[in-house]
Amino acid sequence: MQATDTTVDPSEIAKFEAMASEWWDPNGKFKPLHMLNPCRLDYITSQIAAEFGRDLAAPEPFKGLRLLDIGCGGGLLSEPMARLGATVVGADAAAGNLPVARIHAEKSGLEIDYRHTAAEDLAAAGEQFDVVLNMEVIEHVADPQGFMNACQQLLKPGGLLLCSTINRNPKSFMMAIVGAEMIMRWLPRGTHEWNKFITPDELYTLIETAGLTPVDRKGFVFNPIAWSWSISARDLNVNYVTASIKAD
Amino acid sequence: MAYDSEILIVGGGLNGPALALALADAGLSVTVIDRLDTATLIERDFDGRGYALALSSMRLLSAIGVWTAVAQKAEPILEVKVTDGRVGEAPSPFMLEFDHSEIEEGPMGYMLEDRHLRRAFLAAMDAHANITQINDTVVDQEIDEFGARVILASGKVLSARVLTGCDGRSSGTAERAGIKRTGWGYEQTALVCAIAHEKPHHGVAHQYFMPSGPLAILPLPGNRASIVWTESAANAARIQALADEDYLAVLRPRFGTFLGDISLAGQRFTYPLALTLAYAFVAPRLALVGDAAHGMHPIAGQGLNAGLKDVAALAQVLVDAMRRGEDFGRIDVLERYQSWRRFDTASLALATDAFNRLFSNDNPILRLGRDLGMGLVNAVPGLRRGAIREAAGLSGELPRLLTGRPV
Secondary structure, three states: OOOOOOOOOHHHHHHHHHHHHHOOOOOOOOHHHHHHHHHHHHHHHHHHHHHHOOOOOOOOOOOOOEEEEEOOOOOOOHHHHHHOOOEEEEEEOOOOHHHHHHHHHHHOOOOOEEEEOOHHHHHHOOOOEEEEEEEOOHHHOOOHHHHHHHHHHHEEEEEEEEEEEEOOOHHHHHHHHHHHHHHOOOOOOOOOOHHHOOOHHHHHHHHHHOOOEEEEEEEEEEEOOOOEEEEEOOOOOOEEEEEEEOOO | OOOOOOEEEEOOOOHHHHHHHHHHHOOOOEEEEEOOOHHHHHHOOOOOOEEEEEHHHHHHHHHOOOHHHHHHHOEEEOEEEEEEOOOOOOOOOOEEEEEHHHOOOOOOEEEEEHHHHHHHHHHHHHHOOOEEEEEOOEEEEEEEOOEEEEEEOOOOEEEEOEEEEOOOOOOHHHHHOOOOEEEEEEEEEEEEEEEEEOOOOOOEEEEEEEOOEEEEEEEEOOOEEEEEEEEEHHHHHHHHHOOHHHHHHHHHHHHOOOOOOEEEEEEEEEEEEEEEEEOOOEEOOEEEOHHHOEEOOHHHOOHHHHHHHHHHHHHHHHHHHHHOOOOOOOHHHHHHHHHHHHHHHHHHHHHHHHHHHHHOOOOHHHHHHHHHHHHHHHHOHHHHHHHHHHHOOOOOOOOHHHHOOOO
16 A cells, blocks of 8 residues: 555655664664653553553553554554554554564564554544554654644544654754764764754644644653653653543 | 463572562463472471561562561561670670661561571462473573573473573573673681570671671571671681581680570581672573672672562563563663662672671771771761661662562
8 A cells, every 4th residue: 555645755754764674673773762662651551541441550451442553663662552452553654664563563473453554544544543643753744734633533532642742942952953863873863853843832733723632741851860761740841742632 | 472481480499489479470471490399499497597588578578478478487687786706805895786766667677597488489389370380400591582492401492581590699591691700709608507595686686797707696586596607718617517516616705695505406508608790680581680690798698688679670670561561571671670780789799798808807907997987887877777778678769579569
């Protein structure tokens, strides 16, 4: 299936195809995502558990939930969600990511439906999900509002959208571009374009315009002394995440 | 990929069963492999060995459901007296006294005999549906990106997401993984035995720092105590070769008369003292626990306590990762355990080492210095409370199990 949408930026896709094989190396090009992953997963799992009344200490707590991971990449979030029992569709507009994700899931003993498609195509096909993950994606799309509208259509009534991105201010420029790309070389130069970053207020506007209700927002904060990420209720200056629900 | 069990534990001593129970309680399937069969492990009669369990270790045992089986057999340590001494001399005037009433948590720890703890562990593992025990020897292991396999002497092959080495200071699991170790011997040997004494000990543990090495007198139930007595390797060999009555004749002047006459109440053991530290505590799909990662000088009785801290930290790292859906055998997950425990254990190993070098010495200046040092620690309540909390295992960022909560 070919991506026929309008919001995918072709130059962005080529960048990620080049990196696809590196997805699962904890010390490779995606090291920052691997480092951020426990923190993202803590937020995602606690929000899903709260919204759908699930006990994370129980086996396969997300059994029965249909979940879409948009911009799934190598499957860094799709695999944990499948392991927790969710029925997962991983969608990526970069075709090169999908073989990597499929092979890795198979070797990990996980069944995940990886598709080369875009949010808009899935929405047009009438697919619906209990949970839509839209993590570190919206800053890479050409039409954020069109993309958010598609996410809204993809949710079942009562469904949950989790969306994370990077704030736009001098601190985020220093951290994400000067720090992560130029100094630490954590990310290849040009991974991010600062003018595509979105402030929390702008994101709330996108979410509300799409017809969803924002219910929570938190920051992901990197502590250079502990060399790890944590969730902050106040500091949304760089990386942050939001939870929104679609009315029943 | 299907695994025979999610966790493989090599070594069914004390840390292995503790880890197995903690993980099995959280819903993971665990296989424990030990060379000795359970009958051999529990057949042992009282052999005089005991453990000074820190309060945090007792809480871990409670959390994994083992404490109730041994609580009646454990002797609370209500006070610890540390003294600089010389054979046949009165104790030096500066004495460290740690009293449990200075911390709010109750007794400072418990003395528990090896036989009771082992039996309780084995019974708890037998009763646990998620634990399989195998009596066999590991002859080889293989690790790839997605799992670990061990090959047993019987020819059987077992696979798991994570392989944990709880197999002691000469860990085969570490060696097969190519993890090197560093360490050194001390030319010292610990003589270990249980004694019966005339007068009650009132729950007081004593540690005498003698020129040849420390002597610990640790209260057991009744009028009995566990003795850990360190001598130079040559002296220890001579003392161990003596007949029981002559052995006691050497011990008496070191021991003093405060508990009345003493007699042997079990077998006599010797343990050569050596420090060993693995260069890494983890590798992909592999984690080392307890002495397999770090064996230290046992003067502070911290060996088992440090091992149980490893158990609590590793169990929490694995279970937290499982609950967020991570593949918990990946190196980036296991490194969280390593960074949590490595600094702590390395600094404890080196501190106990420095402590031993300072105290196993007859240099008058060092003696004066440490006497003054002890007086100072004693005179400043904050310092003393800090030392008590450290010895009781209550300082640092504690894993949930060490506070008595489930993992």
